[in-house]
Amino acid sequence: MISKTISSQTETSNLGNYQDIYNSFQWQEAEQHFTWNETGRVNMGYEAIDRHANSDKANKVALYYSDQIRNEEYTFQEMKDLSNKAGNVLKDIGVAKGDRVFIFMPRTPELYFLLLGTLKLGAIVGPLFEAFMEGAVKDRLEDSGAKVLVTNPELLGRVPVEELPDLEKVLVVGNEVKEDAKLIDFYERFDGASKSLDIEWVDREDGMILHYTSGSTGKPKGVLHVHNAMIQHYQTAKWVLDLRDDDVYWCTADPGWVTGTSYGIFAPWLVGASNVIRGGRFSPDDWYQTIEENKVTVWYSAPTAFRMLMGAGAKVIEKYNLSSLRHVLSVGEPLNPEVVRWGMEVMNLRIHDTWWMTETGAQLICNYPSMEIKPGSMGKPIPGVVAAIVDDQGNELPPNRMGNLAIKKGWPSMMRAIWNRPEKYQSYFLPGDWYVSGDSAYMDEDGYFWFQGRVDDVIMTAGERIGPFEVESKLVEHPAVAEAGVIGKPDPVRGEIIKAFISLRDGYELSAELEEDIRNFVKKGLAAHAAPREIEIKDSLPKTRSGKIMRRVLKAWELDLPTGDLSTMED
Ligand code: WT7
Numbered sequence: 001m002i003s004k005t006i007s008s009q010t011e012t013s014n015l016g017n018y019q020d021i022y023n024s025f026q027w028q029e030a031e032q033h034f035t036w037n038e039t040g041r042v043n044m045g046y047e048a049i050d051r052h053a054n055s056d057k058a059n060k061v062a063l064y065y066s067d068q069i070r071n072e073e074y075t076f077q078e079m080k081d082l083s084n085k086a087g088n089v090l091k092d093i094g095v096a097k098g099d100r101v102f103i104f105m106p107r108t109p110e111l112y113f114l115l116l117g118t119l120k121l122g123a124i125v126g127p128l129f130e131a132f133m134e135g136a137v138k139d140r141l142e143d144s145g146a147k148v149l150v151t152n153p154e155l156l157g158r159v160p161v162e163e164l165p166d167l168e169k170v171l172v173v174g175n176e177v178k179e180d181a182k183l184i185d186f187y188e189r190f191d192g193a194s195k196s197l198d199i200e201w202v203d204r205e206d207g208m209i210l211h212y213t214s215g216s217t218g219k220p221k222g223v224l225h226v227h228n229a230m231i232q233h234y235q236t237a238k239w240v241l242d243l244r245d246d247d248v249y250w251c252t253a254d255p256g257w258v259t260g261t262s263y264g265i266f267a268p269w270l271v272g273a274s275n276v277i278r279g280g281r282f283s284p285d286d287w288y289q290t291i292e293e294n295k296v297t298v299w300y301s302a303p304t305a306f307r308m309l310m311g312a313g314a315k316v317i318e319k320y321n322l323s324s325l326r327h328v329l330s331v332g333e334p335l336n337p338e339v340v341r342w343g344m345e346v347m348n349l350r351i352h353d354t355w356w357m358t359e360t361g362a363q364l365i366c367n368y369p370s371m372e373i374k375p376g377s378m379g380k381p382i383p384g385v386v387a388a389i390v391d392d393q394g395n396e397l398p399p400n401r402m403g404n405l406a407i408k409k410g411w412p413s414m415m416r417a418i419w420n421r422p423e424k425y426q427s428y429f430l431p432g433d434w435y436v437s438g439d440s441a442y443m444d445e446d447g448y449f450w451f452q453g454r455v456d457d458v459i460m461t462a463g464e465r466i467g468p469f470e471v472e473s474k475l476v477e478h479p480a481v482a483e484a485g486v487i488g489k490p491d492p493v494r495g496e497i498i499k500a501f502i503s504l505r506d507g508y509e510l511s512a513e514l515e516e517d518i519r520n521f522v523k524k525g526l527a528a529h530a531a532p533r534e535i536e537i538k539d540s541l542p543k544t545r546s547g548k549i550m551r552r553v554l555k556a557w558e559l560d561l562p563t564g565d566l567s568t569m570e571d
Helices: 017-022 026-029 044-053 076-092 109-120 132-145 188-189 227-239 257-268 284-294 303-312 337-347 424-425 468-475 512-525 553-557
Strands: 061-066 071-075 100-104 126-129 148-151 169-170 183-185 207-213 219-227 248-251 274-278 298-301 325-328 351-355 387-390 404-407 434-443 447-455 458-462 464-466 481-491 496-504 536-537
Touching: 017 061, 026 227, 044 076, 044 109, 044 227, 044 257, 061 076, 061 284, 061 458, 071 207, 076 188, 100 109, 100 132, 109 126, 109 257, 132 207, 132 512, 183 188, 188 351, 207 257, 207 496, 219 227, 227 257, 248 257, 248 284, 257 274, 284 303, 303 337, 325 337, 337 351, 387 434, 434 464, 458 496, 464 468, 468 481, 468 496, 468 512, 481 553, 512 536
Parallel strands: 061 274, 100 126, 100 148, 126 207, 148 169, 169 183, 248 274, 248 298, 298 325, 325 351, 496 536
Antiparallel strands: 061 071, 207 219, 387 404, 404 434, 434 447, 458 464, 481 496
8 A cells, every 4th residue: 555645855956845936936026037037029039048057057068969879968068059050040041030940850969959940030839749740740831831841761751741632841861862943952051050049038828839739529730839938938847847956857758749848848848857858759768867877856747648658567677777867756647646656656756746738838737846735746836826616607616626727817928819719718617717728637635636537538648639520530531431420438558548439431340450450540640649549330339310320339338338418319
């Protein structure tokens, strides 16, 4: 059995007495730190990199990069020079303030130079996960009206360049790129580009980054964040990541997801920490080695990854020295108490759960080094943030009652728009200025929040958010599939896996080959992580009278649960 609470771990964390600070903190205190304090203008690219390059941190290592082939270090001064060069390449091909520049490439140092270079021009960056296939790439570029795409020769084949009228230039990061009216060779221009670049100073409310994420219905939504988010990235780097000057920090997330930008780029660099980036795929040996070789002190990862490491066993972990670690954090899905216990056993450290979403831009409910942890709980709101459990009308519920996890509007890193869809944006809010997360939870009598599930049908698989509708739409494009309903099925390692119920068109019969073909069809059309691991054939699917597939009923069948109210179901 794991004990009910784990006592606080350090007396010397950046966030001292949680309650005292919670009671007195005002965001204005954190705002003082940035250039707008003097000039009224600001830029994330400058605040994250240049301000350190212009200080006594110039020769401090900003980035430790490694993958199977490369092993490199860059100081803040070098990051400044290289992101300026990348910025100049982008400027030369026409990028200006407000343009959308998408980056579709694997985690390499060049991705980071280009992302920072984009921000320094005041343009809006849209990072795309490298696993996306043509359909998913096209949807996002089309919806955002992207003007420039940065990619590499391997991924270029998945970009339907001719079908995207807004897309003016494609910058290709690779060897011997053949240029044409649209394709531009990155290295050819980068090598000779100037190291000096005039920063485009922007308003704190100007657009900075666009992350596409899934909902339960329709196409992915473009969540827009503005430069103002830096206030919260900075403050949570101090309080939650607990970063200090001598820390070496590693966030394992890819910048295609919000964790990989907010906490893989912005938060650590805003406080001038040394940041580790590991390219390539997950492997227990590579991961432990990354900690050992870089002497990582603060580590931010996800429950799925911890469970995979746990599954790899003690024999692997024993080969490595992980004693540099001081502080470990998790995000993305519920952190099982069992994983917390594993952390105590193998690292002698608590794993600190943190809760937030693409839409919230930064951490909101967390566990802090100075606070007792109740394993299984997401912790308490950060100072400056008001969280509550509300009913569907926005009324606050008392402790221990389950309801909608909601946040009082006004935290610095809140999304400012869903791209092109104002009505969608409005749908997140309830009377009383409550932002409604789509998660259900309760708060206990000590003010700790406990995650209970999603209120919508969004699937969290291996920490990635998948919209069931997007998968269903792809499935019904397959010639054999008549109807499809997609649910998340609980899985011990991935949290959930994608399970599809389908009915077949006349003349088709299920076979192992057909099943594989359908799975590959989704993989090729959407992304490998969106393909259903399990497919089950039904003669027909449960539908409402208006023809909507009832995923709730499919889920109940799958889990042997009562199906609930079936009054809206067609006969
Ligand atoms: C959804 C947001 C920005 C974090 C990465 C995922 C789930 C997130 C936790 C947690 C239980 C969590 C929620 C949330 N989630 N953190 N600590 N415990 N569930 O960002 O892809 O926007 O997904 O992830 O369901 O709504 P995302």
